[in-house]
Amino acid sequence: MRVIWAWLWKGALIIVAAPLVLGLLYNVVSPVSTLMLARWASAQPVVRDWRPIEDIAPALVRSVLASEDARFCSHAGVDLVELQQVLDESDGLDAPRGASTITMQLAKNLFLWNGRSVIRKGLEIPLALYVNLVMSKRRQLEIYLNIAEWGPTGEFGAEAAAQHAFRRGAGELSGRQAALLAVTLPNPFRRNPAKPGPGLSRLAGNLQARLPREGAELTACLDLAR
Template sequence: MRRLIRRLFRWCLIVGLLFVGLSLLMVAPLRWVNPVTSMVILERWWTGGDEFELRQHWLSWDEIPRHAALAVVTSEDQLFPLHRGFDVESIIKAVEERERRGQLRGASTISQQVARNLYLWTGRSWVRKGLEAWFTLLLELTVPKHRILEIYLNIAEWGPNGVFGLEAAAQYHFNRSADRLIPYQSALLAATLPSPARYTPGRATPYMRERANWIINQQRMLGGTAWLAPIEPM
């Protein structure tokens, strides 16, 4: 019996070390290498059939307009420059709201969304949430903050049938490159996240215009693009 227990322990240890090593091989290179694709892109390609046409053009951190980066941070994760992958206060509030209303609202940080979009399937389960937390932790430990945001801005889905990333979104919705976006257009794009299929920034609804104005006002309250200073590369 003891021999069996030792053998099981040994195999569990080997499997655990292999999992950790494989995870690091998947995450750590993102510090320098752009991801080839993401699980969300693959899923859209698989389900989209002939209608799917990938529109994606990678922008480096230096090519991303700071007002666009700030708009997305303001909309999706205002504590991004400060936290280490998880917004504990928002998670607690989400759990409390679920207890009151029976619904779980989103509390994912940008780092969590990068982990989920790159590596995991859609849908909700405790297994997926556990893996999401694991990959988020690895991202925060091995990849600089500005690089995590750069990846997010290049893999986020921003329209139907293959529109991924800020550059493709700017061209698809406003017929201009990302470097020619004005702050209000960036705010409209940020307002569509994380549900790009429901909204069209180029034909903004009253709700979207209200949301974009809120994002602009929040940016002023945060202090403008200076709010991103802690994540800028040295």
């Protein structure tokens, strides 16, 4: 019995330590997501071509921020304003995307699993706070833009998404194309930026209309060169 408990403790320590070590390592290493690993393990295709954030169209950077996490530059990994609204309006077990910040999504994609789970949500918040502590906002967004699931057949990251939808690189996207890709993120299995329906077109148009008002604040913490 003591041997079993010893192994359980060792396993628990590894589980706790792994994200702490990897969070630091990912400042210099280009990571993959747990979903990408799961697809490889099940012999499903994965398409990902890493691009530094400076090689991604600024229109896409701003569009993703405006669509996914408009207060990205001002919160510490968890948007307490949005989270409180969710807790007031629901059971808070699996917050809508509006309350799940880019940092929280990044923590989930790097260390956790998909699906509705009290345990997962409970782990996601402290991991997001840790990621925000050890990683710059610019690096967080760069990783997110390169590991987000963006297509129905294993397309991950902005470059794969841009090539799949528009046959062009992530640095060559127009404002309209960037907006379409950004509003596809919540459900890349049902939304097709290459052939947007009226609903997706409307979402992209509304997003484009917001950007002139929000653009400077969205990227204030990123030190974008262009």
